[in-house]
Amino acid sequence: MRSITITINGIECACRAGDFVKEVALAHGIAIPSLCHHSALPGQACCRLCIVEAGKPGKGKSVVTSCVFPAEAGLEVETDTEKIRRLRTNILELLLDRAPLGGGALAGFASEYGVTDPYTPEHPDEKCILCGLCVKACEKLGNSAISTMMRGIEKKVGTARDLPAEDCIGCAACAKVCPTGKIACTEAGGVRTIWEQEFALLPCPVCGKPHITGREYDWLKARFGADGDAGGTPFDAFDPRICPECRRRTSSAHAGTLPASP
Amino acid sequence: MSTHTIRVCCGTGCIANGSRGVAAALREAAARAGAPAVSVETQVKATGCHGFCAKGPVVAVDPDGISYYQVKESDAEEIVASLGGAPVERLLFRREDGTFARGEADNPFYEGQVKIALRNVGKIDPLSLGDYRARGGYEALEKALAMAPEDIIAEVEKSGLRGRGGAGFPTGTKWRSCAACEETQRYVVCNGDEGDPGAFMDGYIMEGDPHSVIEGLAICALAVGAEEGFFYIRDEYLVALDHMARALADAEAAGILGDSVLGSGRRLRFEIVRGGGAFVCGESTALMASIEGRVGEPRAKYIRSVQKGLWDKPTVLNNVETLATVPVILKEGYEAVQELGVGRSRGTKTFAMVGKVKNGGLVEVPMGTTIRQLVFGNGGGIAGGRPFKSIQTGGPSGGCLPESLLDLPVDYESLDANGTMVGSGGMIVMDDRNCMVDVAKYYVGFLAQESCGKCTPCREGLRHMHAILTGICEGKGTEADIERLEELGFTLKEASLCALGKTAANPVLSTLRYFKEEYLSHIQDGFCPAGVCRALVVFGIDAEKCKACGLCAGSCPASCISGEGKQPYEIDAARCTACGNCRKACHFEAIHPEKRMAV
Numbered sequence: 045m046r047s048i049t050i051t052i053n054g055i056e057c058a059c060r061a062g063d064f065v066k067e068v069a070l071a072h073g074i075a076i077p078s079l080c081h082h083s084a085l086p087g088q089a090c091c092r093l094c095i096v097e098a099g100k101p102g103k104g105k106s107v108v109t110s111c112v113f114p115a116e117a118g119l120e121v122e123t124d125t126e127k128i129r130r131l132r133t134n135i136l137e138l139l140l141d142r143a144p145l146g147g148g149a150l151a152g153f154a155s156e157y158g159v160t161d162p163y164t165p166e167h168p169d170e171k172c173i174l175c176g177l178c179v180k181a182c183e184k185l186g187n188s189a190i191s192t193m194m195r196g197i198e199k200k201v202g203t204a205r206d207l208p209a210e211d212c213i214g215c216a217a218c219a220k221v222c223p224t225g226k227i228a229c230t231e232a233g234g235v236r237t238i239w240e241q242e243f244a245l246l247p248c249p250v251c252g253k254p255h256i257t258g259r260e261y262d263w264l265k266a267r268f269g270a271d272g273d274a275g276g277t278p279f280d281a282f283d284p285r286i287c288p289e290c291r292r293r294t295s296s297a298h299a300g301t302l303p304a305s306p
Numbered sequence: 307m308s309t310h311t312i313r314v315c316c317g318t319g320c321i322a323n324g325s326r327g328v329a330a331a332l333r334e335a336a337a338r339a340g341a342p343a344v345s346v347e348t349q350v351k352a353t354g355c356h357g358f359c360a361k362g363p364v365v366a367v368d369p370d371g372i373s374y375y376q377v378k379e380s381d382a383e384e385i386v387a388s389l390g391g392a393p394v395e396r397l398l399f400r401r402e403d404g405t406f407a408r409g410e411a412d413n414p415f416y417e418g419q420v421k422i423a424l425r426n427v428g429k430i431d432p433l434s435l436g437d438y439r440a441r442g443g444y445e446a447l448e449k450a451l452a453m454a455p456e457d458i459i460a461e462v463e464k465s466g467l468r469g470r471g472g473a474g475f476p477t478g479t480k481w482r483s484c485a486a487c488e489e490t491q492r493y494v495v496c497n498g499d500e501g502d503p504g505a506f507m508d509g510y511i512m513e514g515d516p517h518s519v520i521e522g523l524a525i526c527a528l529a530v531g532a533e534e535g536f537f538y539i540r541d542e543y544l545v546a547l548d549h550m551a552r553a554l555a556d557a558e559a560a561g562i563l564g565d566s567v568l569g570s571g572r573r574l575r576f577e578i579v580r581g582g583g584a585f586v587c588g589e590s591t592a593l594m595a596s597i598e599g600r601v602g603e604p605r606a607k608y609i610r611s612v613q614k615g616l617w618d619k620p621t622v623l624n625n626v627e628t629l630a631t632v633p634v635i636l637k638e639g640y641e642a643v644q645e646l647g648v649g650r651s652r653g654t655k656t657f658a659m660v661g662k663v664k665n666g667g668l669v670e671v672p673m674g675t676t677i678r679q680l681v682f683g684n685g686g687g688i689a690g691g692r693p694f695k696s697i698q699t700g701g702p703s704g705g706c707l708p709e710s711l712l713d714l715p716v717d718y719e720s721l722d723a724n725g726t727m728v729g730s731g732g733m734i735v736m737d738d739r740n741c742m743v744d745v746a747k748y749y750v751g752f753l754a755q756e757s758c759g760k761c762t763p764c765r766e767g768l769r770h771m772h773a774i775l776t777g778i779c780e781g782k783g784t785e786a787d788i789e790r791l792e793e794l795g796f797t798l799k800e801a802s803l804c805a806l807g808k809t810a811a812n813p814v815l816s817t818l819r820y821f822k823e824e825y826l827s828h829i830q831d832g833f834c835p836a837g838v839c840r841a842l843v844v845f846g847i848d849a850e851k852c853k854a855c856g857l858c859a860g861s862c863p864a865s866c867i868s869g870e871g872k873q874p875y876e877i878d879a880a881r882c883t884a885c886g887n888c889r890k891a892c893h894f895e896a897i898h899p900e901k902r903m904a905v
Binding site for chain 1: 601608759761762769793
């Protein structure tokens with residue numbers, strides 16, 4: 045990719061052509077608020093908080109979505125204009141009204157922009173802002189057990205027919221990416237409860253701490269095990285039952301046995 | 307020996323009015339009359355839409371140039387018997403001055419119409435490839451096969467043709483961008499997911515002339531270097547789906563499509579994909595997601611579909627009417643389209659005119675025709691002689707224009723500058739008995755249901771706009787509501803993800819722009835002047851105008867109208883539900899809305 049320069053809030057930012065403006069800004073220490081963006085799961089563009097004004101010099105600026113707007117040479121971006129703040133305030137009002145109990149980042153931005161809900165919420169207990177990150181995480185990391193359902197004002201996230209999903213492997217990727225704490229995931233006595241299902245956790249073979257669900261382990265093994273493809277490395281060498289802390293230790297010990305990188 | 311062809315409109319509208327029965331009756335009558343003694347040869351043809359839907363079933367006789375309207379099965383005998391002689395006068399169209407129009411040539415409904423996209427609709431049997439070819443069908447494709455792709459694109463560019471599905475993007479430019487892509491696996495898509503309430507031109511083109519759309523897409527594929535294409539057609543369009551599928555099969559069987567297009571060695575494979583009924587799937591990126599089998603949601607279009615569309619491959623998507631126009635450009639030259647229209651809007655546009663207009667139907671006129679010509683010329687004015695109030699153009703996310711803009715030319719730029727759009731070409735005419743707040747509420751409610759729900763402003767903003775408008779219609783509105791509506795409208799317009807959200811506030815913003823006083827009557831006076839919002843209205847009888855005919859009392863479901871003998875009738879306001887039946891029933895304009903008083 046070609047290296048180019050764009051200007052964000054008057055600061056010259058080097059990046060590659062096609063990089064998303066929001067990521068470029070972040071790399072240069074300019075934070076743009078957003079609720080549906082995750083660097084590993086890009087392309088949502090639905091919360092609309094990351095809007096900025098952008099345009100080529102002399103051509104006027106328009107409101108664009110920085111998390112999916114590709115950088116091109118000479119682009120000028122303003123992330124915090126009066127118009128953008130006004131729009132973000134309106135969007136936050138709408139989100140707060142939709143999810144009055146939405147915590148985390150939503151509550152943080154609401155207080156940063158001094159926003160309170162001017163409407164009467166229809167569902168006072170709601171936390172979900174329909175950012176769609178959980179669905180995307182399930183699609184990429186899990187087994188597509190959840191999806192958005194219905195459309196328009198009826199839209200929601202759930203499992204098929206709202207029944208405990210056979211496809212769910214209990215990996216909890218959805219809960220980890222949720223920006224508002226909507227997806228309940230609890231662990232007690234070696235059992236994880238999520239999406240109204242209980243999943244037995246397997247102990248880490250090194251330290252014995254419960255870590256991965258049996259269903260997830262079986263699913264990974266079926267995909268990447270004996271007949272599967274784990275990038276040329278034997279599945280057992282990356283035993284997913286090993287918890288992250290122990291993995292760090294075993295990986296460094298194991299490093300010497302791996303083929304040299306090309 | 308004289309030969310006559312009787313064309314019976316079998317478009318969806320006329321079918322609903324019994325045209326298939328009429329066609330069958332005409333065939334029988336013709337067969338009976340075909341006895342050796344009668345020197346008349348008659349062919350009865352089921353065709354697509356003749357345009358004049360308000361007066362269906364429509365039957366036309368060639369070569370006599372006669373058109374009959376509201377024909378019943380029982381008229382068949384008489385029509386057949388009249389062939390070659392004087393027309394059946396009672397079935398002709400009666401003009402405003404009481405005289406009869408013999409056919410389309412002297413019927414004001416067809417005045418000023420130029421049929422390019424609709425050139426064959428109503429003229430041919432849509433299921434007959436022979437009929438299509440007899441009128442020069444597939445000659446443009448043959449020509450295109452002998453041309454360099456660059457020359458096809460140049461011809462389309464010179465015609466000035468722009469997307470007829472709503473956005474008005476120059477068709478040639480779109481094709482050129484796609485043809486210039488490095489990636490060689492490319493796709494072409496025909497958007498037949500027409501979903502605007504009141505719009506039916508794309509459906510009727512697919513029903514009445516499916517081969518023209520197929521030919522258009524085939525030419526598009528040759529120009530951009532694609533071998534595969536899709537027709538995305540909404541599942542509710544039963545007749546269109548059927549006709550398109552049969553036309554595709556016929557074209558393949560005849561070697562027009564397939565492994566060697568018209569013997570050229572070029573390969574073209576087209577497939578039909580049925581839309582599942584989501585309005586948003588008419589949006590190009592949502593449509594492509596739907597074809598791929600994903601959830602029908604739009605994506606941001608900073609990287610355009612001509613670069614990365616279906617399965618991330620360069621894709622050209624055109625609307626049905628756009629594609630139906632393409633063969634004419636190649637066959638007759640770009641001038642056929644370019645010489646019509648105004649400014650940057652060239653050629654013709656088909657409009658589906660419905661609502662309170664007297665003669666509704668499908669009209670195709672040059673761009674730049676005034677709204678007045680459409681409504682009062684072709685449309686014959688307002689039904690029942692009531693006053694014109696507003697015209698809604700461009701589908702649910704278009705806007706409502708007032709009487710003062712009747713002389714506005716209909717083209718992309720003029721409509722856009724006045725808060726509405728050409729859109730797919732729906733036109734809904736409204737009279738003084740339409741409440742503009744109620745109309746805005748209807749459209750916003752429709753869009754709230756049909757929004758994909760992906761982005762915040764559209765999903766949540768429309769929900770709140772609908773709640774606010776409902777409040778105003780129920781007499782709970784405040785002046786702060788108007789500011790709130792404007793602010794939400796601004797947010798939708800600027801911050802929504804796709805064109806549906808960006809334009810969804812148009813019905814509210816345009817009615818606030820042109821009919822603000824009506825909002826204020828609801829809010830400040832607690833009264834709906836159009837007599838529509840039932841919480842704010844009761845009906846009253848003007849004693850001077852009442853002829854004591856009793857029709858109102860007979861129509862009242864609440865039995866709250868009373869009267870005796872020659873005395874004016876009275877409505878018991880306390881029991882009136884403001885359904886409006888009495889007002890509709892009254893022939894003397896004696897019934898009017900009054901403010902409903904709090905109990």
